[in-house]
């Protein structure tokens with residue numbers, strides 16, 4: 475099963491010759507979550523090899539144009555491709571007027587079964603709210619600090635257990651008994667009781683956090699907590715910290731500090747201002763406070779979710 479982020483666009487307010495407006499596709503087993511489709515997302519998906527039919531869910535952080543103006547095209551494409559299953563669209567609740575306009579931006583034969591999921595999350599909330607829990611994973615959201623209501627996202631796999639083949643062999647557990655042990659927690663083999671705890675170690679579920687336009691805030695930290703992959707805006711370098719503060723954005727250095735404080739593993743920087751043709755210095759800034767891996771988003775790049783940690 476593949477778990478990765480496909481970068482569809484990595485520019486902020488204005489696209490450049492090398493960076494499309496925002497857009498990110500999270501491939502997560504058979505789920506495909508499209509985050510913040512900016513203008514041009516439909517065509518970027520084509521270049522990136524992301525079929526419209528693989529979009530199973532859409533999440534929008536806020537309704538500034540660079541994060542949502544690609545939505546009409548994507549929705550009409552889903553309809554054109556006769557995607558029959560329901561497609562949930564989650565967004566900050568106060569943006570319902572924009573969702574309605576984007577949905578009906580122009581005339582098309584509407585076959586869509588969209589399920590609107592307005593998210594109510596406040597800056598004073600203690601922890602992220604649950605948007606969807608499908609059993610294997612949970613999608614959560616938390617309020618971010620920006621000039622309009624904004625929420626970030628956290629895709630969280632539930633913890634599981636990894637079986638230890640050597641211990642199973644020693645205990646004589648094989649074949650269908652392994653499945654029975656996983657299901658029942660303890661079984662009896664040749665008169666001896668064998669427990670799942672002895673035969674396995676805890677396997678931490680994978681976490682992908684998505685922190686877009688925001689100033690420093692508790693919500694961003696809560697979303698990023700222990701994330702295997704943190705996708706984070708880094709609109710400005712520290713030299714422009716005053717601009718970042720004025721417009722509710724993070725500097726690259728703050729993105730690095732966020733990753734470090736949250737204990738994230740891989741940091742994917744994105745949402746770059748057009749003023750930086752070379753984002754190398756932004757990566758260096760983030761890396762100065764974060765010892766994990768820092769990657770700068772490039773359009774059409776695929777960035778894997780690091781393998782699960784065990785124990």
Ligand SMILES: [Zn+2]
Pocket residue numbers: 486487538540541687745
């Ligand atoms: Zn933006």
